[in-house]
Amino acid sequence: MRNAEATKERILEAAMAEFSSYGIAGARVDRIAKNAGCNKNMIYIYFENKETLFITVLQKHLTRVYEEVTFTPEDLPGYAAKVFDFAIANPDLYRLLAWYGLEQKNIHLTERASVQQKKIKEVTNAQNEGLIGTTFTPGFLLTAIMALATAWTASSPYGPSYAPDALNKPNETREAIAKAVSLLAQGKENTPK
Structure with missing residues (x-):
């Protein structure tokens, strides 16, 4: 279970860098997977699609703002x-x-x-x-x-x-x-x- 959570976190970190640089339309799942050190299919397994991944990243960081x-x-x-x-x-x-x-x-x-x-x-x-x-x-x-x-x-x-x-x-x-x-x-x- 720890490995799955670690993979998700790496995906979220790579996605944050990708989306903040390129937005949703310009972001590439291939680059996110490469930078996260995982298979592209893992992104779809965990997050369904690029838009859901974007919203997950944004929600995670907004929650951090609300807490901090x-x-x-x-x-x-x-x-x-x-x-x-x-x-x-x-x-x-x-x-x-x-x-x-x-x-x-x-x-x-x-x-x-x-x-x-x-x-x-x-x-x-x-x-x-x-x-x-x-x-x-x-x-x-x-x-x-x-x-x-x-x-x-x-x-x-x-x-x-x-x-x-x-x-x-x-x-x-x-x-x-x-x-x-x-x-x-x-x-x-x-x-x-």
């Missing part, structure tokens, strides 16, 4: 800083998410949707308790937080192009992200006088 980056609605700036650190440390995952967004609009990730709904509910509760401003809807606020926190990943066209030196100063960038999220979370509108 604790969502804290009462400290959204701190949460954004943790997401930034995780995103910079895991560029393959963010390339994988970019490929998912480009290629798999019709595949619904149940766990991801559940986690997103839970976060929306927690932000709504924090707004109702007065911990977060209500200028922005929970969905908009969470989208803005994720956009800011992941803007400097390899898959983002914006952060690296507008502020190419930001990753040379990760502490300053993290602090700027946290400050921007703090301002968003306060939700105080500054109207020109």
Whole structure:
């Protein structure tokens, strides 16, 4: 049994590298098998097809994110800083998410949707308790937080192009992200006088 689990893990690791580099359409099962040191048929035995393997890899890594980056609605700036650190440390995952967004609009990730709904509910509760401003809807606020926190990943066209030196100063960038999220979370509108 250990050998089967070890083979599955090698397949998942090789698939992560392949899918994050080439997406689903460009990925090749032959390369995954070669890099995993197994027979191509083992991939089909364990995962049925390339799309199922892709979703398995993505779900595995998203679960890791949910476990390692604790969502804290009462400290959204701190949460954004943790997401930034995780995103910079895991560029393959963010390339994988970019490929998912480009290629798999019709595949619904149940766990991801559940986690997103839970976060929306927690932000709504924090707004109702007065911990977060209500200028922005929970969905908009969470989208803005994720956009800011992941803007400097390899898959983002914006952060690296507008502020190419930001990753040379990760502490300053993290602090700027946290400050921007703090301002968003306060939700105080500054109207020109």
